[in-house]
Amino acid sequence: MVPIQLYIVIVTIFATIAALALLYGLGLAAVWLNQTFGSGTWSGWEVEVEDDGTRKEHQWRRSNAVTSFFRRTALKATKESEQEQIDHFPNSSRYIPHTNATFAQRYFFDDSYYKPGGPVFLYIGGETSGESRFSNLETGILQILMQATNGLGVILENRYYGESYPFGESTTDELRFLTTEQSIADNEYFATHATFPGVNATLTAPGTPWILYGGSLAGAQTAFSLKTYGGPDGVLWGGIASSGTTQAKLAYVEWYDPIQKFGPQDCVASINAIVQKIDHVFATGNATAIHQMKAVFGLQALTNNGDFAMTIAFPLGGPMNYPTNTWQELVWDPAQGSDDFWLFCTNVTNLDAPENITQVDYALAQYTDGEPWINLGKYANYIKQYLIPICDGAPIDSTECFGTQDASYWADTSNSGSRSYLYSTCTEAGLYQVARPYGPSLISRVLQVNYTQQWCNWAFPAGEHNSIPSTPELWHINKYGGYNVSADRLAHIDGDQDVWLDVCYHSNDAPRRLSPNPTDAEMHPQLLIAGAGHHWDSYGILNVSAEPQFIRNAHLWEIRTVEKWLRQCEFLAVATVMYHVVVEG
Ligand SMILES: *[C@@H]1O[C@H](CO)[C@@H](O)[C@H](O)[C@H]1NC(C)=O
Ligand SMILES: *[C@@H]1O[C@H](CO)[C@@H](O)[C@H](O)[C@H]1NC(C)=O
Ligand SMILES: *[C@@H]1O[C@H](CO)[C@@H](O)[C@H](O)[C@H]1NC(C)=O
Ligand SMILES: *[C@@H]1O[C@H](CO)[C@@H](O)[C@H](O)[C@H]1NC(C)=O
Ligand SMILES: *[C@@H]1O[C@H](CO)[C@@H](O)[C@H](O)[C@H]1NC(C)=O
Ligand SMILES: *[C@@H]1O[C@H](CO)[C@@H](O)[C@H](O)[C@H]1NC(C)=O
Ligand SMILES: *[C@@H]1O[C@H](CO)[C@@H](O)[C@H](O)[C@H]1NC(C)=O
Ligand SMILES: *[C@@H]1O[C@H](CO)[C@@H](O)[C@H](O)[C@H]1NC(C)=O
Ligand SMILES: *[C@@H]1O[C@H](CO)[C@@H](O)[C@H](O)[C@H]1NC(C)=O
Numbered sequence: 001m002v003p004i005q006l007y008i009v010i011v012t013i014f015a016t017i018a019a020l021a022l023l024y025g026l027g028l029a030a031v032w033l034n035q036t037f038g039s040g041t042w043s044g045w046e047v048e049v050e051d052d053g054t055r056k057e058h059q060w061r062r063s064n065a066v067t068s069f070f071r072r073t074a075l076k077a078t079k080e081s082e083q084e085q086i087d088h089f090p091n092s093s094r095y096i097p098h099t100n101a102t103f104a105q106r107y108f109f110d111d112s113y114y115k116p117g118g119p120v121f122l123y124i125g126g127e128t129s130g131e132s133r134f135s136n137l138e139t140g141i142l143q144i145l146m147q148a149t150n151g152l153g154v155i156l157e158n159r160y161y162g163e164s165y166p167f168g169e170s171t172t173d174e175l176r177f178l179t180t181e182q183s184i185a186d187n188e189y190f191a192t193h194a195t196f197p198g199v200n201a202t203l204t205a206p207g208t209p210w211i212l213y214g215g216s217l218a219g220a221q222t223a224f225s226l227k228t229y230g231g232p233d234g235v236l237w238g239g240i241a242s243s244g245t246t247q248a249k250l251a252y253v254e255w256y257d258p259i260q261k262f263g264p265q266d267c268v269a270s271i272n273a274i275v276q277k278i279d280h281v282f283a284t285g286n287a288t289a290i291h292q293m294k295a296v297f298g299l300q301a302l303t304n305n306g307d308f309a310m311t312i313a314f315p316l317g318g319p320m321n322y323p324t325n326t327w328q329e330l331v332w333d334p335a336q337g338s339d340d341f342w343l344f345c346t347n348v349t350n351l352d353a354p355e356n357i358t359q360v361d362y363a364l365a366q367y368t369d370g371e372p373w374i375n376l377g378k379y380a381n382y383i384k385q386y387l388i389p390i391c392d393g394a395p396i397d398s399t400e401c402f403g404t405q406d407a408s409y410w411a412d413t414s415n416s417g418s419r420s421y422l423y424s425t426c427t428e429a430g431l432y433q434v435a436r437p438y439g440p441s442l443i444s445r446v447l448q449v450n451y452t453q454q455w456c457n458w459a460f461p462a463g464e465h466n467s468i469p470s471t472p473e474l475w476h477i478n479k480y481g482g483y484n485v486s487a488d489r490l491a492h493i494d495g496d497q498d499v500w501l502d503v504c505y506h507s508n509d510a511p512r513r514l515s516p517n518p519t520d521a522e523m524h525p526q527l528l529i530a531g532a533g534h535h536w537d538s539y540g541i542l543n544v545s546a547e548p549q550f551i552r553n554a555h556l557w558e559i560r561t562v563e564k565w566l567r568q569c570e571f572l573a574v575a576t577v578m579y580h581v582v583v584e585g
Contacts, residue, residue, distance in 0.1 A: 126218025
C-alpha cells in the first residue's frame with residue numbers, strides 16, 4: 001500500500017509542473033502579444049559581415065525585452081564590418097606603420113518617427129557601449145528631437161568600446177588608433193556612408209542634414225566633429241555639445257568645486273575638517289598613527305596611502321573611478337539618477353547616531369592636540385557599513401576590492417571600455433582628479449597627479465610602434481580650441497552644478513558667455529542650465545511638458561534651435577534649386 005504522504009508529494013510535484021508550464025505559456029503569450037500588438041516593433045535585426053564578405057542576418061532582441069513591452073520605439077541594430085577604416089590618416093607620421101584594414105563599428109537606429117525629408121540625429125557613443133545609450137534614444141533627447149522634427153535617430157558606438165574593437169586585444173600597439181582625430185573621422189565617414197536597412201531613402205550627409213548630439217567626452221567629440229567637418233564646406237549640418245569636456249588639462253582640481261559649493265554645508269565642512277586632520281597625520285609620517293587612522297575606517301589592510309585616500313573619497317568621487325554614485329550621478333529624474341550622495345551626507349550628519357559611533361570622533365584626538373574629529377565616527381561607519389561590503393569578502397588590499405597597486409592587474413590587455421578610457425586619459429585628455437594644494441579639500445592631498453600616472457605607466461608599457469607619453473599630450477585635444485571651441489551651428493549646453501563644468505564651454509575660467517544678437521544665438525547657440533549637473537538635458541520622460549521647469553525650457557530651446565537650423569537647410573536647398581534654374585537655365 002502506498003502511503004498517503006507519497007500521494008501528496010506526487011500531486012504536489014505535478015501541480016508545480018503544471019503551474020510552471022502555465023506560467024511559461026503565459027510568458028510566450030505575452031511575448032507574442034508584444035510582437036503582434038505592441039505599439040513598437042520591439043525586435044530588430046542584425047547584419048554581420050563575415051571575413052569573406054558574405055552577410056548574415058539574424059533576429060536581434062534587447063536583453064530586457066519584458067520591460068520594453070510598452071515601448072513605442074523600433075530599435076534596430078546593425079553591424080557593418082566593412083565600413084570603418086582603422087586608420088583615417090594614411091599620411092600622418094603619428095600612425096606609422098599604417099594599415100588599410102577596416103573594423104566593425106556598430107550602430108543602432110530608430111526610424112519610428114522618421115518621415116521623408118526629416119533629418120538624421122547622430123548620437124555620439126563616447127566612452128561606453130552603444131547599448132548603454134539606448135535610453136537617450138527611447139526616452140531622452142534623441143526621442144525629443146526625433147518627435148519634434150520627424151527625424152531618424154542613430155547611435156554610433158565609439159571605436160574601442162562596446163563591440164567596436166578593431167583588434168582582439170588592447171595592447172599599447174593596438175590602442176594607437178584610439179585618438180580623438182580618428183574617432184571624429186569615424187563620425188564624418190559614417191555620416192557620408194551610413195545605410196539604414198528597411199528605410200526607403202538615402203540619408204547620407206550632406207544631402208540630408210545630419211545633426212550630432214553628445215554628452216561629456218562625446219560632447220567634446222561632437223564639438224570637434226563640427227569644427228572639423230561642419231561649416232560651409234563641411235558635411236555635418238549641426239551639433240549639440242552637452243557638457244562637452246572640450247578643454248584638456250593635466251590636473252583637474254575643479255571637479256570637487258560644485259560639491260564644495262552646492263553640497264549640504266554641514267556635511268561638506270565635516271569632510272573638509274576630517275581631510276585636513278588626515279593630511280596632518282600623513283604629514284607626521286608616524287606609521288602607528290597612520291595605521292590606526294586607516295583602522296577607524298576598517299581599511300588598515302590598504303598599505304598604500306593613496307589607495308586609502310581614494311577609498312574614503314568614493315562616496316564623493318574617487319579619482320578616475322568609483323564603485324558607488326556621487327554628485328555626478330544626481331539626475332533631475334529620480335528614476336534615472338541616484339540619491340547615494342544625499343544619503344552619504346545624511347549619514348555623516350545624522351543627529352541620531354548611537355553613542356558608540358559618535359565616540360569614534362575622539363579616537364584620533366591624541367594626534368590633534370585633543371581636538372575631536374567631528375563626524376568622523378559617522379563617516380567611518382558609512383564606509384564600513386555601505387562601502388566595504390561591495391567587495392563581497394575579497395581581500396581589501398586586492399584589486400578585486402580597493403587596492404590598485406598590483407601592476408599586473410593594469411597590464412591585462414583584454415579589451416574593455418575602462419582600459420580604452422584610461423588610454424585616452426593617459427595620452428590626450430588628462431583631467432586627473434586631484435586635491436587642491438591649498439584651502440578646503442574633500443579629498444586628501446596624497447591624491448596627486450602621480451597617483452593616476454602610475455596606473456598609466458603600469459597599463460601601457462611601450463610596444464613596438466607605440467608608447468604613451470610621460471604625461472598626456474593635451475594639444476591633441478586643445479588644438480580644436482579648448483573650451484572656446486566654436487563652429488557654425490554648434491550649440492553648447494552645460495549645467496552650472498556639473499563637476500566637469502570648468503572644462504566645458506561655460507567654464508568659470510572661460511570668458512563670460514554672451515549671445516550678442518539673434519543671428520549669433522542661432523549660429524552659435526549656448527545655454528547654461530541653472531541647477532543642472534552633467535548633461536542633464538540628455539534625459540527625458542516622454543513628456544517635455546511634465547519636466548521640471550529648467551529642463552523643460554532647455555529642451556524647448558534645443559527643439560527651437562534645431563528647427564531653426566533645419567529651416568536654414570530648407571532655405572539653402574530652395575536657393576540652390578533656384579540658382580540652377582535661374583542662373584544656369
Ligand atoms: C595623402 O597624400 C597623398 C599624396 O600627397 C594625397 O593624394 C592624399 O589625398 C592624401 N590623403 C589624405 C587622406 O590626406
Ligand atoms: C593601402 O592602399 C593603398 C592604395 O591601394 C596603397 O597605396 C597603400 O600602400 C596601402 N597601405 C598599406 C599600409 O597597406
Ligand atoms: C521607395 O520610395 C520610392 C520613391 O520615393 C517609391 O517609388 C517606392 O515605391 C518605395 N519603395 C518601397 C518598397 O516602399
Ligand atoms: C607615533 O604615535 C604613537 C601613538 O600615539 C606614539 O606612541 C609614538 O611615539 C609616535 N611615534 C613617533 C615617531 O612620533
Ligand atoms: C545611510 O545610508 C544608507 C545607504 O545609502 C541609507 O540606506 C540610510 O538611510 C542612510 N541613513 C541615514 C541616517 O541617512
Ligand atoms: C554600536 O552598538 C550597537 C548596538 O549595541 C552594535 O550593534 C554596533 O555594532 C556598535 N557599533 C560600533 C561601531 O561599535
Ligand atoms: C607622488 O609624489 C609625492 C611628492 O613628491 C610623493 O610623496 C609620493 O610618494 C608620490 N606618489 C607616487 C605614487 O609616486
Ligand atoms: C578663450 O578665449 C579668450 C578670449 O578670446 C582667451 O583670452 C582665452 O585665452 C581662450 N582660452 C583658450 C583655452 O583658448
Ligand atoms: C504631459 O504632461 C502634462 C503636464 O503634466 C499633462 O498635462 C499631459 O497630459 C501629459 N501628456 C501626456 C501625453 O501624458
